[in-house]
Amino acid sequence: MVGITPAVPVAFSTLGLPERRRVELWESHNAKALIGLRCRTLTAAVLEATEINVQLERVHLARVRGNSHVVERDETLIRRRPADSVALFFSLVGEAFFYHDDGVRTVQPGEMLMCDADRPFMRGFSHGLEELVLKIPRAVFADVTGIDQVARPTVVSFTAGANSVARALAREIGAATRSEDPRPADEAALLQLVAAIAGADRDALSTAHRAAAQTYIDQHLANPALSAPQVAAAVGISPRHLSRVFAEAGTTVPKYVLSRRLEAARTLLEKPAPAMMTIADVAHYCGFTSAAHFSNAFRSHFGERATDVRRRALVSRALPPG
Incomplete structure (x- = not known):
């Protein structure tokens, strides 16, 4: 299928590693596979963390789980290991704080934080975490959104009834980074969703709405009463507009559901x-x-x-x- 990247998820875990070297090895892995960070535990507890990484052609996906700890990316580390990327963190489990030169934010489960990975920050997870991560090279982000710089961190809710596009993006990343039966990621669709969330490319909304609708349909296939009005309501658009969105792709909602x-x-x-x-x-x-x-x-x-x-x-x- 066009746009689908058959990337293989790669898992890394500190479990089973020498306890004294876990933080060091976790930092080393993240520096190579995702974003360079300094890490420390909040208590005397040993770091227990796992990460599933999926490298697509241009963007990187990850699912991260861990017990309580703090990560930091300061100016020295940024100079030594520049990411040149925009990062989107989707919190699934555990409240997190985000300290940035723009202030302090608390990110709850069901919220997405978007920031420039090369501006100093500190993130803390006092009760552990599970989150999804999307890392986009700054040049790619600028190309799909028209935004050259993410000047301030942005928090967007992706819970049910909130931002349907952000929810669809979280579901797509989650499906691609799950440990069992991961679903190949459609990089083009992911970037269209990012463009729609950023609000910079209105032409991407149809693609984003279609991706959001497809994600909702995939999650509710077992429901025999699944209907176009139900899907449209979940995405936040009218049934007529939903029909137009699927017609642009050469199909209809019932045909897509059946397929x-x-x-x-x-x-x-x-x-x-x-x-x-x-x-x-x-x-x-x-x-x-x-x-x-x-x-x-x-x-x-x-x-x-x-x-x-x-x-x-x-x-x-x-x-x-x-």
């Missing part, structure tokens, strides 16, 4: 875990109310029957390795 349900069903049929699920179970799980309709749609879409896919998967698992 995604069929793809989800095929994935289930090919996996070992759901082998005990009947074809009807798979259909129901993916939001189909009729097993007959599912079977007909599956054959029309893929050119083979769902039972053929299931049988082939079972035979493949039964064959001895090698």
